[in-house]
Amino acid sequence: MNETIQTLLNYWDLEFVRYAVIVGLLIALCSSLLGVTLVLKRFSFIGDGLSHVAFGAMSISTVLSVTLKQVSHGNSVFAKFLEDTNGMVIILPVTLLAAVLLLRTGQNTKIKGDAAIAMISVGSLALGYMLMNMFPGSANVSGDVCSTLFGSTSILTLSITKVIICAILAAIVIAVFIIFYNRIFSVTFDENFAKASGVKSDGYNLLIAIITATIIVLAMNLVGSLLISALIIFPALSSMRLFKSFKSVVICSAVISVICAFVGMVVSILNSTPVGSTIVTADIAVFLIFSIIAAVTKRN
Template sequence: MGEMIDKLSLYFSYPFVRYALIVGLLIALCSSLLGVTLVLKRFSFIGDGLSHVAFGAMSLAAVLPVMIKDIAAGISSSGDVPEGARTIADALSKVSNNYIVLPITLLAAVLLLRPGKNAKIKGDAAVAMISVGALAIGYMLMNRFPTSSNISGDVCSTLFGSTSILTLKEDDVRLCLIMAVVVILIFVLFYNKIFAVTFDENFSKATGVKADGYNLLIAIVTALIIVLAMNLVGSLLISALIIFPSLSAMRVFKSFRSVIICSAVISVICAAVGILASILLSTPVGSTIVTADIAVFFVFYITGKITKRA
């Protein structure tokens, strides 16, 4: 026990580990807030589709400096990279990837859930088309314009999070903090409207609530959460971070407010346990957090069964 405490003390003496814990807990909190709404409205697949879009956007952001240099060298008659292209590429390499991933993911959310009945491709077909296309394009870009000799490692890190949460830059931390505050404020300010749209969308429309607009707001906030969670669990495990705490809380509690509070507590605790366990056991951060969420789900599932029988 003493060795574990000494190891944690050593790790938390480094600022990047403290940043990882703070950002991880904020991401877990934001994910749990809208998780209940997404599950009840059967929007879970939207989160999964947008996470694939975020993978494609992250791949584009990672290879963009290399792509600019290669294209500029190909156009140049001498075969060398022009100074202007090199300057642009170097500037982009210093910018946080989130500044590129965020607008692309938000645009995808708007396209998928914008109001309108005249769309030629709707629902799950549109989600499947965009998500699969983003995955394919992202992987193709990473192979065509590799940023390192370990392409498989880069892809695995983007898909499953790996140690990217421990390599956050100050800009990443600052952007995560701003987006987390925005998500929490949106949820608090529009709580009653989100509640109404979640449980009875038709009645909400009849009473004058702009349900389509709030559905779009939910999609935009979901996109923000996904961009936040990319660094924590990777694009393939984001849905688990959103869904499992909500499903766990629903096994025991029935009221909307109680489920949200319990989901937030579960998500934050699992994130903290997952990050600490990954440090001690040298396991991937994202997979460890999701494993903790799965374990808690089974505990709440059994508790719910026992409570009903009692």
């Protein structure tokens, strides 16, 4: 036990570990806030759709960076900027645009919401994979694709620029959620009543989609594009096992998400396991524990 604690303290002295933990906890907190709303509005799969769009956008960013380096013989300022920001200058706008289109397309009577998500999701995934094979950023294309889909160790190689960008985006997400909490609450539970009360529900649905897209982009390096939905959904579902009010569910979800992210990252660092998969495994374990507690409580 003492050796484990000493090992953790030694790791904490490393700057890149502190950066990774800070970013990981911020991402977990942001994911949990919107997770409750997405689950209650039955928008859970919007995370899957947007994560695949983000994968396609990341592929475009990688291809553009490689091409610019080749053309400029490695002297491209924009290519270096793409690397420093993890391609967010391309990934974030594309994912935000997809969120808007997904919402608008889902309201189309000819293309239902689930069909729109499937269409955009599969199309983006296929396009991204094709681009990464046609314009490989390294010799190990399969490894690049796998790390993008399931998370990678890049969370442990964050620069201060990436940390600042993540912190700013996370602060914006948290601030927007707090400021518009009452509106988001009303739109979540009874959209028709909210409209009758004068709330512009379409605008707030769009806001929820945009915030979700931002969280997706933030979480890609932590858990990978295929596991992002788990980070959003599991803490919300776990807290709903024991709590009933919206506020208590949101608070419990945030606590669960942050704790699971921290435990997952610590276990990953100590045992060299994949960061994203370890965090999601911790979330699943908490969900099972909460489900058992809820079942026992109901019997008594």
